[in-house]
Amino acid sequence: MNYGFGDVLTLLGALGLFLYGMRVMSDALIELAGDRMRSILATTTSNRFLAVLTGFSITAIIQSSSATTLMVVSFTNAGLLTLVEAIGVIMGANIGTTVTAWLISIFGFKISMSAIALPLVGIGFLLSLRSEKHWQQWGYFIIGFAVLFIGLQFLKDSVPDIRSNPEILSFLANYTSMGFLSVLLFLAIGAVLTLVVQSSSAAMALTLLMTWQGWIPFDMAAAMVLGQNVGTTITANLAALIANYQAKRAARAHLIFNLAGVLLALLVFYPSIHLVDVFMQRTEGASPLVQSAAVPVALSVYHTAFNIVNTLLLLGFVEKIAAIVSWMVPEEKAPEPAIDQPVFLSNISLEYPQTGIKALFDESLRLLQNAGYKAIAHGLSVHREDLDKGVRLRQVLEWSEPIPVNIDELYQTRIKSVYGAILEYATRLQSECDLSEEEVEIVRNILIADRMLVRTVKRMQSLHDNIVLFMSSGNESIIEEYNAIRRRILKVMREIHRASESESPLRHIRKLEKQREKAKELDVLASGRVNQLLLEGKITQVMATSLINDSDQASKIVHSLIDIATLLYFPRDRLVARLEEKREDAA
Incomplete structure (x- = not known):
């Protein structure tokens, strides 16, 4: 042949x-x-x-x-x-x-x-x-x-x-x-x-x-x-x-x-x-x-x-x-690095819009549940293990002792690098994948939530310093005021954590929305509580100044945490769209 x-x-x-x-x-x-x-x-x-x-x-x-x-x-x-x-x-x-x-x-x-x-x-x-x-x-x-x-x-x-x-x-x-x-x-x-x-x-x-x-x-x-x-x-x-x-x-x-x-x-x-x-x-x-x-x-x-x-x-x-x-193929458990690195942001997830968005969401949720949760819980002088047990928050606060923590250092080692990687990954996702308008909206909401988390963590340092200072002051009135602040923030954090483990996170988001109005009660200047405490001689001028600033910061922290959870689990503009659809159907 x-x-x-x-x-x-x-x-x-x-x-x-x-x-x-x-x-x-x-x-x-x-x-x-x-x-x-x-x-x-x-x-x-x-x-x-x-x-x-x-x-x-x-x-x-x-x-x-x-x-x-x-x-x-x-x-x-x-x-x-x-x-x-x-x-x-x-x-x-x-x-x-x-x-x-x-x-x-x-x-x-x-x-x-x-x-x-x-x-x-x-x-x-x-x-x-x-x-x-x-x-x-x-x-x-x-x-x-x-x-x-x-x-x-x-x-x-x-x-x-x-x-x-x-x-x-x-x-x-x-x-x-x-x-x-x-x-x-x-x-x-x-x-x-x-x-x-x-x-x-x-x-x-x-x-x-x-x-x-x-x-x-x-x-x-x-x-x-x-x-x-x-x-x-x-x-x-x-x-x-x-x-x-x-x-x-x-x-x-x-x-x-x-x-x-x-x-x-x-x-x-x-x-x-x-x-x-x-x-x-x-x-x-x-x-x-x-x-x-x-x-x-x-x-x-x-x-x-x-x-x-x-x-x-x-x-x-x-x-x-x-x-x-x-x-x-056993589960891979990598040793904890000195500076935290992203876990879900892999190149293979950039193959498709759905996997890229899911990786972005998972990394953002990990940032919130791990480093963010730790920074906020420790900033309030509470161990997250005690918070996760399901014990009443009043008891958790009674058990807690002041926890000295450098939140700025925690931000540098556990949040900053991951947040930067999330921003870079989101940019690649939008440039390499053909995203629909809804998918672009989801990516945008995730990034907004991450930015709010970073700002929330940074707000915790001054609040933490005053909590540690006044918890050991022996003044029952100032301790009670700061415990009210701690309890309100911790209640929101616990509900967010439950949402992450639930098959129906929207049910927990609705509960969080009820906390939005209650957060206004934290502002001691707007409620007039700080004036009453001063007139009764229960706190000093220095305590009053710190309490006014910290109660305002606490109110903003609660609002930010609720917004973060809402953006991650149910973007507000989509919620509005669905409400409008229901109204049209009813008409």
């Missing part, structure tokens, strides 16, 4: 054209439906069956199981998906990837696309010239779809014709007639092929092509399909290398699920091949074990049956798989 270096380059070029068409088509579909798909992924996966259906739907629409799996890794990394939900979506994605195999089998081998491929490119090109982005993406999708099948046609033409070179069949027979050892060999070839081309769809297309040309029999092609299900997990595991432990667990779960399915398929390999053969004879009137023309559809049937049966068998063991990968 005369097959030179130029022919090899032609073959590689045809494969490249096929992969490029698939990439253009997939990217266009992600642009057209990706944002909606990501929103669905983030909100409709609480039930394992819904998770499977979501994974199948997304992969069938965007035509890329790798893109779906990478999306799952990113969402798990950002905390938008739990591990159990991620496993369900991955199971569905495995079924969804069979749609690509059917497209190639039907349009690539049963229907000739060569006659209409170039006209489709022309139509797609005209659509891509439109000014509307929506029509441009439809144009790119049509171009990608056509180029994919042009590449497939070139692949079919550039693969050496084995019928004209029967000597190759005798060479291949040495590897296809070793019984079950041949099955394992071609399984490994399928895994390596998928790893090299980084696309299970491209590996499937090459496998279909080899069977159509008569290179390998149906059973060896089925073994390659099993290998491709192992090879496709490598992409997610590589992506998870730079992600957190949750994303690593999701990637490991993908590997375990596919490996378990392949092992089960190997146990019933020959009976399953026979069943597909019977099915094809009854529906197509041709046996894939005898006629190579019947193999592409038969292989798609086998691929689909494998993934559906595998999902049905293992769906009940999702929690077990989650437990195994949790044991394999």
Whole structure:
């Protein structure tokens, strides 16, 4: 057979054209439906069956199981998906990837696309010239779809014709007639092929092509399909290398699920091949074990049956798989640095608007609940452990002793660096991701909340100094006034903490709104309490001056904390919009 270096380059070029068409088509579909798909992924996966259906739907629409799996890794990394939900979506994605195999089998081998491929490119090109982005993406999708099948046609033409070179069949027979050892060999070839081309769809297309040309029999092609299900997990595991432990667990779960399915398929390999053969004879009137023309559809049937049966068998063991990968990838607990660093602001979360916003929200909430909570609690001379116990605040204040703390130092080491990273991350998020108006609004509200938190913490230093000073003064009246200030702020802090741990944070936000009016009572000058205390000789002029300033600061701190929680959990402008909608509905 005369097959030179130029022919090899032609073959590689045809494969490249096929992969490029698939990439253009997939990217266009992600642009057209990706944002909606990501929103669905983030909100409709609480039930394992819904998770499977979501994974199948997304992969069938965007035509890329790798893109779906990478999306799952990113969402798990950002905390938008739990591990159990991620496993369900991955199971569905495995079924969804069979749609690509059917497209190639039907349009690539049963229907000739060569006659209409170039006209489709022309139509797609005209659509891509439109000014509307929506029509441009439809144009790119049509171009990608056509180029994919042009590449497939070139692949079919550039693969050496084995019928004209029967000597190759005798060479291949040495590897296809070793019984079950041949099955394992071609399984490994399928895994390596998928790893090299980084696309299970491209590996499937090459496998279909080899069977159509008569290179390998149906059973060896089925073994390659099993290998491709192992090879496709490598992409997610590589992506998870730079992600957190949750994303690593999701990637490991993908590997375990596919490996378990392949092992089960190997146990019933020959009976399953026979069943597909019977099915094809009854529906197509041709046996894939005898006629190579019947193999592409038969292989798609086998691929689909494998993934559906595998999902049905293992769906009940999702929690077990989650437990195994949790044991394999333990939770990462990094030592506390001298200067606090962000935890959630990773590059992988910048892949999509939803994951980027979730990372920004989580980091802001961590800043509030950790450094902010500590600065405010210690500034009021209360240990946060006592505050979290649920004991009545009067008792907490009775137990508390003055806590000397340098809030300025706490700000420098625990807040400033994280706040700076949040600002930088938000800038990157808005420049690198195509955010909707609502998403821009959410980012803006988070940043406003963070800025208010920084200002609130800075206000605590002078208040803290006076609390420590007057708690040890022995003057019951001034101690009572400062305890009233402390109790009001601590009540708001406790409610914010409960909101962060609740599945219904809005209920706690409504309770916080009731504290807004009560915060006005803290101002001793406006209420006239300071004058009464002075007239009765219960406090000195120095105490009165400090109390006037600190009560005003405390009122501002309470208002700021309520605003911070409202902005993070339920932005005020969205609240107003919903109230207006209700009024319109009532009218």
